[in-house]
Amino acid sequence: MTTPAAVHRRSGVQRLWRDRWLVLLALPGIGILLLFHYIPLLGNVIAFQDYQPWYEIWNAPWVGFDNFAVIFTGDKYFLNALANTLIISLVQIIFVFPVPIALALVLNSLLGERIKRVVQSILYLPHFMSWVIVVAIFQHMLGNAGLVNTSLRGIGLPTFQLIGTPELFIPLITSQVIWKDAGWGTIIFLAAISRVDVALYEAVAVDGGGRWRQLWHVTLPAIRPVIILLLILRLGDVLSVGFEQIFLQQGPVGLAASEVLDTYVYNRGIVGGNWGASAAVGLVKGLIGTILVLGANKVAHLFGERGIYSTKD
Numbered sequence: 001m002t003t004p005a006a007v008h009r010r011s012g013v014q015r016l017w018r019d020r021w022l023v024l025l026a027l028p029g030i031g032i033l034l035l036f037h038y039i040p041l042l043g044n045v046i047a048f049q050d051y052q053p054w055y056e057i058w059n060a061p062w063v064g065f066d067n068f069a070v071i072f073t074g075d076k077y078f079l080n081a082l083a084n085t086l087i088i089s090l091v092q093i094i095f096v097f098p099v100p101i102a103l104a105l106v107l108n109s110l111l112g113e114r115i116k117r118v119v120q121s122i123l124y125l126p127h128f129m130s131w132v133i134v135v136a137i138f139q140h141m142l143g144n145a146g147l148v149n150t151s152l153r154g155i156g157l158p159t160f161q162l163i164g165t166p167e168l169f170i171p172l173i174t175s176q177v178i179w180k181d182a183g184w185g186t187i188i189f190l191a192a193i194s195r196v197d198v199a200l201y202e203a204v205a206v207d208g209g210g211r212w213r214q215l216w217h218v219t220l221p222a223i224r225p226v227i228i229l230l231l232i233l234r235l236g237d238v239l240s241v242g243f244e245q246i247f248l249q250q251g252p253v254g255l256a257a258s259e260v261l262d263t264y265v266y267n268r269g270i271v272g273g274n275w276g277a278s279a280a281v282g283l284v285k286g287l288i289g290t291i292l293v294l295g296a297n298k299v300a301h302l303f304g305e306r307g308i309y310s311t312k313d
Helices: 004-018 020-048 066-072 076-095 098-109 113-128 131-142 147-154 166-194 198-206 211-236 243-247 261-271 275-302
Strands: none
Touching (some): 004 020, 020 066, 020 275, 066 275, 076 098, 076 261, 098 166, 131 166, 166 211, 211 275, 243 261
């Protein structure tokens, strides 16, 4: 007698054989993911060791939870990095996350496909620039000797100091993130909008609804699951706000205004030689991100959304 479990296993094997070429194409990506993302997780063991680069990991002295003291005893440098990270992340969720949604809605409203493609290409281009180039562009444009201030001096107007001002550091990096990645972020939302049934727009139009009602009652509800999914994933990175971008601009503004957890790990671990404490901070950061993702996903289920996964599947 064939059991349900045996039937389920056989159907699974049949699906794998049916999709064998897709599985084969996915193997290199899976291998890269394992090699560079999952296997390195084993290195988190140094969070419980007094590790130094000249030690072999398995021979480094064990110190238990001593490296976590920097977190639980309220080290002022750690607390400063944590506060800056949370503030920057909150600002970016409020001001950066909605921008790709708005851009996607605007692009979708453009009538000419040629104009839409040109605008999309212009918006996507900054994403492919490295942070070194982006920071250099902003410095040459908005620095004290940049193009804007030089032009203002030339016509006798007062200049402004944006680059290197600690109080303006968060608005600066937020504007850089919007300029660099907002256009690229529209791809997913445009794909979601393209799947909306045109008949729904026609039904709203027949009822006398204009563009705003179509947007509010059709487009936004249709892309709401995608918005919630990406917001949940963003919450998982709430303690990661971009190492390269901030590290490149720490010099002029100082660590008090610009130190975040990622740069704290680098400055304390690699530069300061305290590898174990830095690994402990990184490990706790990853655990908090996982908890936030699972919690946000549970909240999405309570509101009737699928989230990143559903236990009913």
